[in-house]
Amino acid sequence: MKTATRYLNFIGGRWVEAASGRWFESRNPADHGEVVGEVAKSGAEDVDRAVAAAQKAFAGWRLVPAPRRGEILGRVAAILRERKEELSRLLTREMGKVLEEARGDVQESIDTAAYAAGEGVRLMGKTVPSELADKFAMTIRVPVGVCGLISPWNFPTAIPSWKLFPALVSGNTVVFKPASDTPIVATEMVRILEEAGVPAGVVNLVHGGGGDVGMALVRHPGVALISFTGSSGVGREIAGECGKALKRCSLELGGKNASIVMDDADLELAVDGSIWGAFGTTGQRCTATSRVIVHSKVKDVYLQALVKRARGLKLGSGLDESVKVGPLMNEARRVEVHSHVEAGVKAGAKLLCGGRPASGAGLANGWFYEPTVFDGVKPGDALAQEEIFGPVLSVITVDSFDEAIAALNNSKYGLSASIYTRDVNRAFRAIRDVETGILYVNSSTIGAENHLPFGGLKETGNGHREGGWAAYDIYTEIRTVYVDYSGKLQRAQIDNRPQGQAAPR
Ligand code: NAD
Numbered sequence: 001m002k003t004a005t006r007y008l009n010f011i012g013g014r015w016v017e018a019a020s021g022r023w024f025e026s027r028n029p030a031d032h033g034e035v036v037g038e039v040a041k042s043g044a045e046d047v048d049r050a051v052a053a054a055q056k057a058f059a060g061w062r063l064v065p066a067p068r069r070g071e072i073l074g075r076v077a078a079i080l081r082e083r084k085e086e087l088s089r090l091l092t093r094e095m096g097k098v099l100e101e102a103r104g105d106v107q108e109s110i111d112t113a114a115y116a117a118g119e120g121v122r123l124m125g126k127t128v129p130s131e132l133a134d135k136f137a138m139t140i141r142v143p144v145g146v147c148g149l150i151s152p153w154n155f156p157t158a159i160p161s162w163k164l165f166p167a168l169v170s171g172n173t174v175v176f177k178p179a180s181d182t183p184i185v186a187t188e189m190v191r192i193l194e195e196a197g198v199p200a201g202v203v204n205l206v207h208g209g210g211g212d213v214g215m216a217l218v219r220h221p222g223v224a225l226i227s228f229t230g231s232s233g234v235g236r237e238i239a240g241e242c243g244k245a246l247k248r249c250s251l252e253l254g255g256k257n258a259s260i261v262m263d264d265a266d267l268e269l270a271v272d273g274s275i276w277g278a279f280g281t282t283g284q285r286c287t288a289t290s291r292v293i294v295h296s297k298v299k300d301v302y303l304q305a306l307v308k309r310a311r312g313l314k315l316g317s318g319l320d321e322s323v324k325v326g327p328l329m330n331e332a333r334r335v336e337v338h339s340h341v342e343a344g345v346k347a348g349a350k351l352l353c354g355g356r357p358a359s360g361a362g363l364a365n366g367w368f369y370e371p372t373v374f375d376g377v378k379p380g381d382a383l384a385q386e387e388i389f390g391p392v393l394s395v396i397t398v399d400s401f402d403e404a405i406a407a408l409n410n411s412k413y414g415l416s417a418s419i420y421t422r423d424v425n426r427a428f429r430a431i432r433d434v435e436t437g438i439l440y441v442n443s444s445t446i447g448a449e450n451h452l453p454f455g456g457l458k459e460t461g462n463g464h465r466e467g468g469w470a471a472y473d474i475y476t477e478i479r480t481v482y483v484d485y486s487g488k489l490q491r492a493q494i495d496n497r498p499q500g501q502a503a504p505r
Pocket of ligand 1: 150155180208211230234254455
């Protein structure tokens with residue numbers, strides 16, 4: 001019998017087994033009989049070692065000039081570019097998304113590395129005039145310390161790169177805990193950082209479950225910052241722990257994203273965008289279109305075309321380039337998606353297509369689920385409120401723009417939204433009124449560009465943004481610096497004006 005390849009932790013520049021000596025499997029969700037590899041099953045002891053290594057390395061790494069750190073990220077971008085196809089195929093095998101999307105995932109990490117390389121020569125502070133004579137005032141950015149990075153499985157290279165690369169260029173050292181569903185792609189990312197010349201201890205990788213490794217990292221007193229992407233439930237728990245310790249914490253959480261299709265919309269475009277938004281990545285994107293809010297005047301035409309397209313989507317292994325929809329991540333995901341669907345049917349929503357695990361040639365050994373569309377959903381229904389994270393689209397019908405915006409904002413989440421309209425006034429009112437961190441006009445809710453801020457309002461996060469320049473606000477502290485070159489004691493926060501002289505009005 002062929003034994004599976006084993007994937008290790010990376011601590012202090014060495015590839016090591018978990019202290020437990022135990023392993024867990026990573027399996028192909030399109031063919032769960034295939035073990036992609038065995039992975040070190042770690043715990044708190046491994047986290048302790050990794051944090052100690054990161055603390056030790058921080059002393060040197062923070063002093064490496066940022067442009068030199070950026071050069072290493074430039075090499076990371078080059079290696080990722082060279083290995084793009086191989087990594088994309090591995091990503092599809094381990095996570096299931098179709099190859100075209102896997103290539104997009106890897107490309108996002110290439111772009112993020114290139115951006116980080118450039119940021120090495122910026123990392124801008126500000127200079128402003130002082131209120132006193134012969135005095136200079138500025139801010140500089142300094143690293144935070146050891147960062148704990150916890151990522152989900154749905155973007156196995158892109159999301160880790162959003163965290164790792166800005167953290168490293170900013171001068172931090174990191175302990176990275178990837179999702180236990182996609183540990184092998186994560187291992188390759190760390191190998192690339194090692195190959196690019198990141199010094200020992202600067203990047204540490206600890207594999208394992210959220211409760212064992214993730215929480216140990218969150219609670220570790222040596223960790224100065226937690227960056228977490230995942231579900232709102234876990235995010236809330238992490239925020240509580242970080243709050244108690246007054247630890248810096250950035251959270252990117254769930255979504256229940258909606259597209260509005262107005263009566264003046266280009267309906268062909270709206271159908272294209274809805275299919276891509278709802279069923280791309282099998283609905284397993286935090287920005288997935290989970291609700292469509294359609295104007296009653298165009299609903300019938302829109303729905304007819306939408307359902308026809310949804311029924312025609314080809315399911316299968318993402319390695320087959322003709323496949324449009326891959327499997328769900330694992331059995332638990334499929335059980336959960338189906339329970340939402342069953343509850344929706346019970347509550348009286350009208351099932352237009354899908355609604356069950358998919359069967360057929362080539363699908364028996366994977367976690368496939370039929371693309372599903374519900375009609376007759378009301379804004380307050382569970383189908384319109386709960387994040388399903390699967391290929392399920394709920395259609396809400398409205399009679400006006402104001403009703404559409406109210407339905408869109410009737411959510412505890414606030415990540416992404418979109419509106420299809422040809423009316424520029426409506427588009428700008430939507431830009432003003434939607435309660436989301438991202439808005440697309442005349443496109444789908446999904447598809448972020450790496451150089452722009454990414455994140456959401458309400459229970460989607462806690463106010464931070466990843467991506468672009470905004471990520472650097474997470475990974476740096478601002479130090480305010482005054483240089484007084486007057487040679488005498490000048491006092492700020494004292495009224496220094498001559499007695500009786502008022503400030504000009
Ligand atoms: P999850 O919350 O179950 O897990 C995310 C990560 O946290 C994993 O690495 C997991 O091992 C770890 N974890 C789990 N429990 C933990 C705990 N108690 N303490 C510390 N770490 C713990 O989420 P998931 O199923 O991997 O991902 C799906 C969720 O992620 C969805 O809700 C989705 O919307 C969200 N997501 C959000 C964004 C965004 O940027 N807003 C992006 C992608 C995914």
